[in-house]
Amino acid sequence: xxxxxxxxxxxxxxxxxxxxxxxxxxxxxxxxxxxxxxxxxxxxxxxxxxxxxxxxxxxxxxxxxxxxxxxxxxxxxxxxxxxxxxxxxxxxxxxxxxxxxxxxxxxxxxxxxxxxxxxxxxxxxxxxxxxxxxxxxxxxxxxxxxxxxxxxx
Amino acid sequence: xxxxxxxxxxxxxxxxxxxxxxxxxxxxxxxxxxxxxxxxxxxxxxxxxxxxxxxxxxxxxxxxxxxxxxxxxxxxxxxxxxxxxxxxxxxxxxxxxxxxxxxxxxxxxxxxxxxxxxxxxxxxxxxxxxxxxxxxxxxxxxxxxxxxxxxxxxxxxxxxxxxxxxxxxxxxxxxxxxxxxxxxxxxxxxxxxxxxxxxxxxxxxxxxxxxxxxxxxxxxxxxxxxxxxxxxxxxxxxxxxxxxxxxxxxxxxxxxxxxxxxxxxxxxxxxxxxxxxxxxxxxxxxxxxxxxxxxxxxxxxxxxxxxxxxxxxxxxxxxxxxxxxxxxxxxxxxxxxxxxxxxxxxxxxxxxxxxxxxxxxxxxxxxxxxxxxxxxxxxxxxxxxxxxxxxxxxxxxxxxxxxxxxxxxxxxxxxxxxxxxxxxxxxxxxxxxxxxxxxxxxxxxxxxxxxxxxxxxxxxxxxxxxxxxxxxxxxxxxxxxxxxxxxxxxxxxxxxxxxxxxxxxxxxxxxxx
Numbered sequence: 001x002x003x004x005x006x007x008x009x010x011x012x013x014x015x016x017x018x019x020x021x022x023x024x025x026x027x028x029x030x031x032x033x034x035x036x037x038x039x040x041x042x043x044x045x046x047x048x049x050x051x052x053x054x055x056x057x058x059x060x061x062x063x064x065x066x067x068x069x070x071x072x073x074x075x076x077x078x079x080x081x082x083x084x085x086x087x088x089x090x091x092x093x094x095x096x097x098x099x100x101x102x103x104x105x106x107x108x109x110x111x112x113x114x115x116x117x118x119x120x121x122x123x124x125x126x127x128x129x130x131x132x133x134x135x136x137x138x139x140x141x142x143x144x145x146x147x148x149x150x151x152x153x
Numbered sequence: 154x155x156x157x158x159x160x161x162x163x164x165x166x167x168x169x170x171x172x173x174x175x176x177x178x179x180x181x182x183x184x185x186x187x188x189x190x191x192x193x194x195x196x197x198x199x200x201x202x203x204x205x206x207x208x209x210x211x212x213x214x215x216x217x218x219x220x221x222x223x224x225x226x227x228x229x230x231x232x233x234x235x236x237x238x239x240x241x242x243x244x245x246x247x248x249x250x251x252x253x254x255x256x257x258x259x260x261x262x263x264x265x266x267x268x269x270x271x272x273x274x275x276x277x278x279x280x281x282x283x284x285x286x287x288x289x290x291x292x293x294x295x296x297x298x299x300x301x302x303x304x305x306x307x308x309x310x311x312x313x314x315x316x317x318x319x320x321x322x323x324x325x326x327x328x329x330x331x332x333x334x335x336x337x338x339x340x341x342x343x344x345x346x347x348x349x350x351x352x353x354x355x356x357x358x359x360x361x362x363x364x365x366x367x368x369x370x371x372x373x374x375x376x377x378x379x380x381x382x383x384x385x386x387x388x389x390x391x392x393x394x395x396x397x398x399x400x401x402x403x404x405x406x407x408x409x410x411x412x413x414x415x416x417x418x419x420x421x422x423x424x425x426x427x428x429x430x431x432x433x434x435x436x437x438x439x440x441x442x443x444x445x446x447x448x449x450x451x452x453x454x455x456x457x458x459x460x461x462x463x464x465x466x467x468x469x470x471x472x473x474x475x476x477x478x479x480x481x482x483x484x485x486x487x488x489x490x491x492x493x494x495x496x497x498x499x500x501x502x503x504x505x506x507x508x509x510x511x512x513x514x515x516x517x518x519x520x521x522x523x524x525x526x527x528x529x530x531x532x533x534x535x536x537x538x539x540x541x542x543x544x545x546x547x548x549x550x551x552x553x554x555x556x557x558x559x560x561x562x563x564x565x566x567x568x569x570x571x572x573x574x575x576x577x578x579x580x581x582x583x584x585x586x587x588x589x590x591x592x593x594x595x596x597x598x599x600x601x602x603x604x605x606x607x608x609x610x611x612x613x614x615x616x617x618x619x620x621x622x623x624x625x626x627x628x629x630x631x632x633x634x635x636x637x638x639x640x641x642x643x644x645x646x647x648x649x650x651x652x653x654x655x656x657x658x659x660x661x662x663x664x665x666x
Contacts, residue, residue: 010581014321021328024343031606032335032342035599039328046321053317069375076374080573083366083548087565090552099549106548110373110541127542135553143183143197145557148565 004057011050018043075110082106094150096132103128156500160508163208164516172205172213173517177524180220185228185236185532187361187547187554191221192479199487207491208506212513214487218480219271219463219517222423223525226263226456227532231256232380232547234365238356239423239459241589242431244364246444246451253447254382256536260529261393262449263456264522266405269397270457271518273409274416274464278471279511282500285465286472289417294604295620297418299629301598304425306636307432308587315582316640322584326591327598329354336596337603349563358555358564359592362571363585365551369544370576380543383536390526393449401453404434412458416465422478423459424593430458436639464514471499471507 018040025036086102093101107124139145163169176198183194194217202210225236230247243263250259277285292300308316308323332343333353344350372380386392397405408430415426434454435444444451466478474495476482488495499507535543555564575585609616620626 006581010318010321010578010583013577013581013583014325017325017328020345021331021343024345028340028342030338031603032338032340034606035602036328036331036342039324039331043321043324043328046317046324049317050321071374072376073374076370076576079373079544079548080370083569083572086548087552087562087569090565091562095553095556099552103545103549106545107542110545111539127546131546131549135549139553139557143189145189145193145553146560147553148556148562 004054007050007054007057009054011047011052011054013047014043014050015047018047078109079106082109090148090150092150093152095147096136097150097152099135100128100132103131156504156508157512159505160512163505163509164212164513169209169212169513172209173216173513173520174524176213176216177220177517177521178528180217180222181224181227181525181528183217184221184224185528187228187234187236187365187551189554189557190237190357191218191225192483193557194218194221195480195483199483199490202487203490207488207493208509210487210491211484211506211510212517214484215463215510215514216517216520218484219267219460219514219521220524222460222463223264223267223271223456223521224528225459226267226452227260227529230259230263230452231532231535232365232543233368234547235360237423238360238593239427239462240455241360241364241424241586241593242427242455243452245431245455245586246446246448249445249447250452251383251536252381254384255386255389255447256381256383256533257385257389257529258393258449259447259452260533261390261526262397262452264525264529265393265397266408266453266456267460267525268518268521269405270409270412270460271463271521272515273406273457274413274461275511275514275518276464277413277461278464278467278514282468282472285414285417286469289469289475290473291623291625292418293623294601294608295623295626296629298598298601298605299620299626299633300415300418301425301594301601303629303633303636304429304432305590305594305598306633307428308584308590315584318582319584319587322578322587323591325583326588326593327595328591329359329588330592330595331599336600337607349561352559352561352563353596354567354592355558355564356593357558358567359571360589361551361555362568363575363589365547366568366572367575367579367585369547370572371579372540373544375540377540379538379540380536383533385533396449397453401450404437404450404454405457407433407437408454408458409461412461413465413468415458416462416478417468422466423462426458426462426465427455428590428593430454432636436636441643460518467511467514471495 021036022040025033082102082105086098090098104124107127108120111120111124140147180194183189184191195214198214198217202213222237222239225240226243226247228234228236229240229243230251233244233248235241235244247259247263250256305323308319332350333341334351335342341351411430411433412426415429416422431451431454434450435441438444438450462478466476466481469475470481470485474485476485485495493499493503493506551568552565555568556562558564578585578588605616605619609619
């Protein structure tokens, strides 16, 4: 990402977050408001500074890239969407079933190892079973850590 | 002295050796798993100690505590995910070491530094418990406030490349930490109409999101087949020992002392100690720009400090009955359940138990070397598993780890949201380390600021008077100012050096001519 774009984007992000918290601070007063207000003001000023800096850099033509490493956007989108869907279905299906579906589905979709679909499915299924067993034995049986329960299971 | 001999003899009992080994192994595994903390590990095992005599039970709890604090560094080095919040600073140099194919150096450094820190903390506990406990009592609202601000000043050193973005990231972290019930007035704030947010943003899920889930997104987005290349270097152990005993010895000792002192203060734990020690190690180093690129010094500072916290946190617990950390509070509960009343008399009335427990901390730290090396060797196998499987597995472990903290799906969503925030921040150059620091220190800063405001109102003076009335607070203010000035001083030094080179070069050229 270009340095000027990164500055403007980060400045805007800081301003948005400061704005969201400012909008929520209406009913607060006294010592409850003191600390957040100091931070909101600081962030607002900093956000404006970063936006200004980015614009200035853009005008001067300073467009040195911050990060040249290529990003597989489709893979990032897929695992992000998968993670959101996974967390959303846990309260319905329960932790173990949702995890099994997520592990198998994601490893099928994201696996970069060569080979046929059948081979991929076998590897994904084996991985799913091993990890689910590890979690069940390690967390539930040995440590007694509770897992989220679902409406159905 | 009459208790020390019998205490050492207790340690050689087969049951106690077994409990130390089991406690350490379990502790290291619990610490390495994101979301499972030392507090959780110790608390889970407290009921098991009811079936044992008090001495054996305490030995096992102490072993779990030490193991878990060290264990957090394994995941910090291997997958850039601090297993416990006190390993956040370990990721700064541990992860770059792993990326450079030198994971074994990072893991061995963290192990040996942890052992060193643990032993120094225990030495302080053994010989200086009473005076240090009295010193800890001097810390009130203003002192704690400035201690946190001193910790926060790390951002200036940490993000010296882009200080504005570092400071804004820290402010974002602090603002996020204000979500939930206000610690001073008890008023719910910033819930955005979603009632469960009254519970606030828990530190551990936020850390898992910022470091673990965002890392998953980074790794999946890269075209790498494995997390990092791993080239086991023959003689890595010797290399680390030479480095730690040579150029890092002052760093190790300073960090261990910082860890012990911070550990004594109730509320301030390994996370603050490791960050302050990392900051100090960087400030005192001749080449501070190397920090963050994978240097042994960074890992050594963070890990020796967080393990030294153990001895420090046990000082006020044993001498005053005031726990210096959450884990010390759980151990205190176990002591009380056994009918043992902490206080200065614990060293005389139940001296056998107290000294056996203290001596067991030495033994646990020494046993940690073989056990830690063995487990580290097993954990490096993670680097030979295909990246896709590791990344998906981390998501599942992050979910269960974050849920386990409060049995709440809110914490799982916090992981996801902070994961995206961390990923986005990294893309635009905001500093996730500074953000984490803000989230960790925020509640303590606000609570102590509130105390100072109340104190000033009660005394009819201003807050400034409250801030400046204690010599400890003034010392911390001076240290904070020095810390903030460090990047400017370093920049000035670098410019002078560059200037010197520019002047020297023409001379050399003329000589050649």
